[in-house]
Amino acid sequence: MDFVSGLKRLPRVQRVKDVLQRSRLDPKTGSSFSSSSSSSSSSSSNAVQSSPGSWGAVVDPTYVRNLYKVNASGTNAKNSQSVVQFLQQYYSSYDLSEFFTLFWRKAYGRQPKVVGPDNFGAGAEASLDIEYIMSVGDGVPTTFWSNSIAASNQEPFVAWLLDVDKTENPPLVFSVSYGENESDISADYAKRMNIELIKQGVRGISVIFASGDSGVGGSGGSKCKRYVCYVSLCSPCSPSFSCSSLIEHLLYLKFMPVYSS
Secondary structure (H helix, E strand, O other), X not given: OOOOOOOOOOOOOOOHHHHHHHOEEOOOXXXXXXXXXXXXXXXXXXXXXXXXXOOOOOOOHHHHHHHOOOOOOOOOOOOOEEXXXXXXXXXXXXXXHHHHHHHOHHHOOOOOEEEOOOOOXXXXXXXXXXXXXXXXXXXXXXXXXXXOOOHHHOOOHHHHHHHHHOOOOOOXXXXXXXXXXXXXXXXXXXXXXXXXXXXXXXOOOEEEEEOOOOHHHHHHOOOOOOOOOEHHHHOOOOXXXXXOOOHHHOOOOOOOOOOOO
């Protein structure tokens, strides 16, 4: 191999066998079983939670649910949630089924409602979002809302919000894992985006943004010299959430499994 194009980095080699040994799930409870337990032992003695601080823990749905103390599943049919995808990110129903088979068998056979295109070629961001919202938010009717606009690497937030505004019964909670540096968009665009967010709030719809992968560095990475705000983070019209720090458990964590074709 002398030339590779279209890649930012080569993926790490990950052995599914190792993951399965550390996180084999009970299809009824979602609890993980220890690979070292004998098959003749009772299920109660076999159950080993994939919890913070456990040796060799994988950041899988069980781990995340334990970390945030999520111990229930959705039962109200009126509940609804959605992940929003931009930049032509799509998911694979086959990959989602594979993920549930390995890490959250309670959800095996479930697929989200799709609004917008879902073309061939699963993206890592789209796969991660749909796999984890449907396992951590277990049992809640889920929508995969996508957008085919390339938008020159900028997320068309306003176009998406206008589509939501025209939808009679949209999901009640939207999770958005995308952001844009505030300096990269115009003040008029930011104001219009805020107006559309307010309109959805009046309808009882919550739009929750991720605060970004690089903290105060915005999309510029960790070597920032000044604070760079995401437009979604700086908006007074929507909440934005950061990731959890797991520094004390860093030696024990292996990786977060994400399945994408």
